[in-house]
Amino acid sequence: xxxxxxxxxxxxxxxxxxxxxxxxxxxxxxxxxxxxxxxxxxxxxxxxxxxxxxxxxxxxxxxxxxxxxxxxxxxxxxxxxxxxxxxxxxxxxxxxxxxxxxxxxxxxxxxxxxxxxxxxxxxxxxxxxxxxxxxxxxxxxxxxxxxxxxxxxxxxxxxxxxxxxxxxxxxxxxxxxxxxxxxxxxxxxxxxxxxxxxxxxxxxxxx
Ligand code: AMP
Ligand code: ZN
Numbered sequence: 001x002x003x004x005x006x007x008x009x010x011x012x013x014x015x016x017x018x019x020x021x022x023x024x025x026x027x028x029x030x031x032x033x034x035x036x037x038x039x040x041x042x043x044x045x046x047x048x049x050x051x052x053x054x055x056x057x058x059x060x061x062x063x064x065x066x067x068x069x070x071x072x073x074x075x076x077x078x079x080x081x082x083x084x085x086x087x088x089x090x091x092x093x094x095x096x097x098x099x100x101x102x103x104x105x106x107x108x109x110x111x112x113x114x115x116x117x118x119x120x121x122x123x124x125x126x127x128x129x130x131x132x133x134x135x136x137x138x139x140x141x142x143x144x145x146x147x148x149x150x151x152x153x154x155x156x157x158x159x160x161x162x163x164x165x166x167x168x169x170x171x172x173x174x175x176x177x178x179x180x181x182x183x184x185x186x187x188x189x190x191x192x193x194x195x196x197x198x199x200x201x202x203x204x205x206x207x
Contacts, residue, residue, distance in 0.1 A: 001026055001080030002081060002101060002103045003080070003083065003102070003103065003104045004096075004180075005082060005083065005106050005108065006107045006173065006176055007108035008110060009115055010110065010114065010115040010118035011108040011109065011110045011115070012191050012195065013084055013106075013108050013191075014030065016108070016198060016199060016202060020199075026077075026079055026080040026082060028082045029068070029071055029081050029086075031067065031068060031083075031088075032085045034071070035049050035059060035067075036053075039053070045063060045067065049063070054161070055156075055164065056156050056161030056165040057164065057168070058172070061089070061091050061092055064086065064088075065092060068086050068096070069099050072099060072100055080103075087176060088173050089173060089176075093176050093179050102180070103206075104187060104205065104206050105180035105185050105186045105187070106205065107177050107187070107188050108189045109189070110191035112166055115166060116162055117134065118134060120157065120162065122154070122157050123138070123152065124151060124153075125146070125149050125151055126149050126150050127144065128147055130145070187202075187206070189205070
C-alpha cells in the first residue's frame with residue numbers, strides 16, 4: 001500500500017493521513033513535518049531550508065529527494081507508506097519512480113478560496129502538532145485541548161506565503177495529476193466535505 005497524497009494546502013490531506021496511518025498501519029511521511037523538525041533541531045538541512053520554507057518556496061529537489069529516499073529505506077516502510085507533500089513537481093515524481101512503486105495517488109482538490117480560508121485560520125499545537133481551524137475550534141483560544149500547550153500560526157500560513165504556495169501548487173504540483181493518471185493510479189477525492197465522508201471515499205478508492 002504505497003500511497004502519495006496530492007492536493008493543495010488546506011485540502012485536509014494531513015488530517016486524512018493521520019487517520020489512515022492508524023487504519024492501514026503504515027507510516028505517515030510528511031516532508032513538511034520532516035523539514036519543520038529539522039528546523040526546530042537546527043540541523044544542517046534545517047538551516048538550509050528555513051528561509052525558503054518561511055517564504056513559501058520549495059526546498060531544492062536534491063535535498064528533498066535525498067531526505068525522502070533515506071526515510072523510505074527504513075524497514076517500517078516495507079509494507080507501505082503515506083507520502084504527504086512529496087512529490088511536489090515532475091522531477092521529484094520521476095526521482096521517486098526510481099526507488100518506490102506507487103500503488104495509489106490520491107488527488108484531494110479544493111478551490112483556492114477555501115485553501116486560503118482554511119490556512120489563514122489554521123493554528124497548530126507546539127507540543128503535539130494537533131491542528132485547529134474553522135471546524136475544530138479549541139475550547140480555550142490559543143490553547144491546545146489535549147495538552148494545554150500554546151497554539152501558533154505557521155509563518156508560511158501568513159497571506160503572502162499562502163499566495164506563493166498556491167501559485168507553486170498550480171504550476172508545479174498539479175501536472176502530477178496527469179503524470180499519475182498516465183500511470184493508471186490516480187483517484188480523485190473531493191476535499192470540500194466532512195472528514196468522515198472523505199475518509200469513506202478514500203477507503204473506497206484504495207480497497
Ligand atoms: P507542507 O507542510 O507540505 O505545506 O510543507 C511546508 C513547506 O516545506 C513547503 O512550503 C516547502 O517549502 C517545503 N516542502 C515540503 N515538501 C516539499 C517538497 N516535496 N519539495 C520541496 N519543498 C517541500
Ligand atoms: Zn497539543
